[in-house]
Amino acid sequence: MAEKGSGNMENNSSDDAVSGRIEQVLCQPCSSNDKQTVADVFCSTCDEFQCTECSNVHTTHAFLRNHKLVKAKEVKTKQIAFDMKGLDQCDEHHKVLEFFCEDDNQLCCSTCAIVDHRKCHSVVEIQTMAERSASTSSKLKIKLQEVREKAEKIVKDAKSSKEQLDQDVKEVSLKVRRMRDDVMKMFDDLEVSVTKDAESFKTETLDKLTKKQSDNEKHIADATKSLETVDNVHQNGTPSQQFILELRMKRQVDELSSNVDKECQRLESVVVSFDFDETLKLPPLSISDCVPGQLTLKYSVPETVKPLIPLDPIVRLTMITSIDLKQTGDDVEKPLYSGLDFLPDGRLIAVDNQNKKCLIYNEKLEKVGSYQLSYIPLSVVVISEEEVAITSGRIDFLRVSKSNEITLIRTCKVTTVYESICMKDEGNFVVGTYDDTRPVRIVSLSGEEKDFSINFPNKKYPIDTSACTYIRNSDKVVLTDRYEHTVYIYDIKSNTRVVVKDDQINEPYGVAVGPSDCILVCSKGTNSIVQISQTGRILSSYKLDMKLPYSVCVSKNKSLLAVSSNMNGETKLQLLQVTY
Template sequence: MADSGSKIGEDDEVPGRVKEHLCQPCLSKDKQTVADKFCSTCNEFQCNDCSNVHNVLAILKSHKLVSVNEADVASFSVKMKALDLCDQHQHSFEFFCEDEKKLCCSKCAIVNHRKCHSVVEIEKIAGNITSPISTLGETLKEAKEAAESVARHIRSSKDQLAQDIKEIHDKIRRMRDEVMEMFADLEESVNKRAETLQKETLQNLTMKQTQNEKHLADVTSCLETIESIFKNGTPVQKYIAEQKMESNVNALCRNIKEECQNLETVNISFQFDETIKMPPLPVTEYVPGQLELNFQHQGDVNFVNMMMKLTPVSSIDLKKTEDDIDELFYTGIDFLPDGRLVAVDNTNKKCLVYNEKLEKVGSYQLSYKPFSVVVVSEEEVAITRGYDIEFLHVSKCNEITSSRKCIVKTKYDSICLKDDKQFVVGTYDEPKPVRIVSLTGKEHDFSVNFPNKTYPIDTSDCTYIKSSDKVVITDRYEHTVCIYDIKTDTRVVVKDDQIQEPRGAAVGPSDTILVCSMKTNSIVQISKTCQILSSYKIDMEYPCIVCVSRDKSFLVVTNSYPGNKKLQKFKISC
């Protein structure tokens, strides 16, 4: 509530001091007028001109007007902080519209709620509050404790970060004693990279800390207001405060809950290669280790909202027909924007189109064995075939024609879109496991220190998370999923008993990663913070390729089990 002797917002508490009161309606118009009357119903000081409206409007004639000297201002001792004032008219709330669930001043009741069926006086219903304002106070106390926990965690993360950096320094210095010349250069190189990571991570933590401090201050302020109103306020004031503050309290709690769910423990470590190349090889050509930045979510974090559910929609058996030379084997699938599915059959050299019911509606004979396929636009797809990428036009009428080819210098297997001009492609029998290729065939590498490992055909797959600039690589026989952060040149290796012979990968809802685990006949869902969320058993053996629709609402998977190949479609829900 505004001070009766000052402008609104200057002082929200008037403990009954003797002074000249100003007209509150006039103050809302930036006009200072000495008050002559006090309306106990409006809970306002008013001048003669403003108080005369009580004699004009029938709805206000029941209000109690007294002179300023006779006014009882005890109710002004509660810090309402203008909670009892209408934002639009700066008049005190007197009514509650049960139809629209809104607090109303006298002007609101007349102008905005004339057609409503139930507009009641707050005084008549304030005593029947079913959820007292103290509940908001308890909620805010819990939120405050959570915010303080976030603050403690951030401080601890900063200390741990500094400790990790110190341990890296110590580790490098111990090794330098054994191979002084090589590790003198190594220390400078690694420390520079570590300090860059530390600076970037500290900036992120400081930003989170600033946001948390703001939430903590907001919660503390709201809590002080509620405790004051609950302790000293009238039933009307308590009711108004509850109606007015509930949405703000809920928003604060959601923000703090989100902060709690996104807490991460940051660790920096330096792991050396198993076989260290010795001097005189300069460190500029070979760094005997890799700096890794690892994030781990705290325990008891609720991942329920990120976990998806799969509901079967349709399933077909991939049977050989008269047009097929051998058993069908789909090595690439992807959704067209309109919901149709495009697939490539490696053994029979075909590109096929399926409708939303998984009914085959189009087919095109290729001259080579295709490896993978990706949808480029509404009516164009790209197919990998080793040193070539062929582009096909797929019309709305399911007619398929070849449009152009790109000759490349690297053997490519899996393929996905990086942006509207480039692909991310997985290689085989090549020193670089992943490369970038433009739609015109221009090739270049990621600025990432990939392990020096060559993947044979059918042992790895890749996908790309555009929003976070991360590359995902599956390693079938190492039973791992490696997630590379391009921005920080760091990686996280996900290894778990639920991941056995991982092959195909795709980006799912909330940028989670979906991986085919062939040996467990499952689709494994990995969070964007590299935690395994769940594993979904699929009714097929050796699932190997998976794709997700553009709106993340459908998933299709196929397998590589001889004699029993399938194509299955699922509805995704959270």
């Protein structure tokens, strides 16, 4: 007996074809009843080959009339069930995926379609979608092939780089040895040349000195002999003999004296030495302290590879909504939002510097909460899901509930007034000062204040002239200098800084960390948000629909950006979509 659903077929391949024999497909419902009937149609919904009689059920029952029937001879073979290894199962309900919601771009099982997508406008059968998107699998295959080819290229490049690295390290040692051998040969040649000249000088000088020695040894002998004669005559001779001696030897002694005096006048000092030039003299240090060369260690990315993996993706901003900040209700002044930050759930926290308020906005920039402060707030930072901190001459910690109620938790006294604030880690803030020679400091959540080990310039920033932020992943501090039209990027680990100046940066103030840890700065003079890489490269500039952008913040998932202005008469708060 044939198994139901197997699509029994009598089929001849081209290799064993028999004259007069044709391909036949049997009706599956009939086969289940031990009947051998040739199938006339194939129902793709029932997934069965059927004879004319069995297929009439599609016209008898209304709920089967939308099934698609085709002639059996047009279907060469029925597809064999393929094990998708769970890919065709719903992750939540563990049922077969049968539908596709075009509104949410999501695959659904029957339960998903009823429970989660009943209000959606377009939920269709997967089979229908599959017929519409016949080319999807080919695109997916092409994409996967591209991914594999790129990965294979990376592996090949990595292997090549490893081999080249090993060769380069060996070459460094060989190069030092070759230089040492060249230097040693140079010194060997120098020794031969200098010694040759010195020996030639020595030979010439020795001849002179030998003759001078010989001549004066004779003078010594003559003087000694004459002294003996004088002594003998003075001791034994008569006065007449002594007088004769004086006269007879006077000329001889005068000549001897003259010769010796001349030799004395020609006395020479002979010196042979060799000194290196100052450029070749090395101080008495170890070779590690005075290396006559430079070892270069660096990574480089070929220009042809850079576009494949952009290290600094360009941020694109799209306006979502904008509101004018107007003086209403109990406001004593036109609002000025000097600090902004997002809660993890997407709500926006703002502090109104002019009206001493902390406010909450929803995703549509509708005001949903407000809290009156007793002091002028300068900035705000979100600490956790329901806690924020506000700076002034102190730091206040407030609770922001899910129902948009704000309550004061505690106040932390500090010694410095902090204009800007952001999180450094779970237990510390990074804060920007004003009128203090330490422009950026660290404050713990308990109020302990300390300084960075950075050589900041000895400069005080007045109010509204500087703001800071912190890049946690690379341990860098970013500081804006409004009237120097400059952004400074300080590397804490190396105590170095990058100075960023550009025509696109004019009166920079508010600053935040964006996607891929890029830097987003409010450029008040150009009414724009400027994107800067951590290396100081200007990546993009987005013209805002507001004048004098002042404060800026980015949501926790880096998908939203909020910015406010401080233009008298045209103060705005805007929400923008971040893509890259």
